[in-house]
Amino acid sequence: MSHSGRKKTFVDPKVQGALVRRLxxxxxxxxAVAGLVAFCLQVLSNPFRTMEEHAQQVWWTHGPFLLVLVFLLPVFILDTIKLSHRFAGPIYRLRNTIRSLAKGEEFRPLKFREIDFWxxxxxxxxxxxxxxxxxxxxAPPAAATIDAAEPTAVAAN
Known part of the structure; x- marks a missing residue:
């Protein structure tokens, strides 16, 4: 039973939320570090200016870059959610399938979307x-055979 798409992109708030918070x-x-480095370099370039002049110069020099980064943050967050959906979604589906099996419901073979991990x-x-x-x-799938053989191959080396 293949699904071309899930209804929700944010399927596991705990995992995906942690990734977004980390991002x-x-x-x-x-x-913060880039701003501090830029400010320190500005002060070192001419230590006889006032701090206000340095701050103003840093803003005029690096302000546009900061604005671009501010506008890119939502893009980064959305991309992180979409990427994490490719591994959080399969685990979410696996978990629901396990729950349905535990309830005695009919088993339908698990199949992830082609773009999903795992x-x-x-x-x-x-x-x-x-x-x-x-x-x-x-016979077990090739992936299972390879996974089972790997520890033996590593131990032999």
């Missing part, structure tokens, strides 16, 4: 459910 925190830290997780989950239900299952 805003990093953005503010960058602006495609192998859906395949592995479907194989696991089929085996637990006693259904005949073909």
């Amino acid at each position: 805003v925190l990093h953005w503010c830290a960058f602006i 495609q192998g997780l859906a395949e592995d989950f479907n194989v696991m459910v089929a085996r637990l239900r006693g259904d005949a299952v073909d």
Whole structure:
């Protein structure tokens, strides 16, 4: 059952909200540090000016850059939410599927959107459910075989 799109982009407020908060925190830290460095360089370039003159010069020199960054922040936030939707959405769907199975509802194989991360997780989950239900299952997906072989290969080195 493939979905071309989800109704909500902000599906997991805890995870996606944490990412957005971290992005805003990093953005503010960058602006503060860049402003401080610009101001220090301005003061060092001519230490005999007043602080007010330095602040005014920094604003005229770097103000347009700051305004561009202010207008880009919403774009950064929206892009972060869209990107995080590609991994928070599949986990949200997996969680809902697990809950429906726990309630005894009919199992429909899990399938994520093509752009979502963790495609192998859906395949592995479907194989696991089929085996637990006693259904005949073909060989495990290639991703499961590769994942299982990796620790052995690393241990051999």
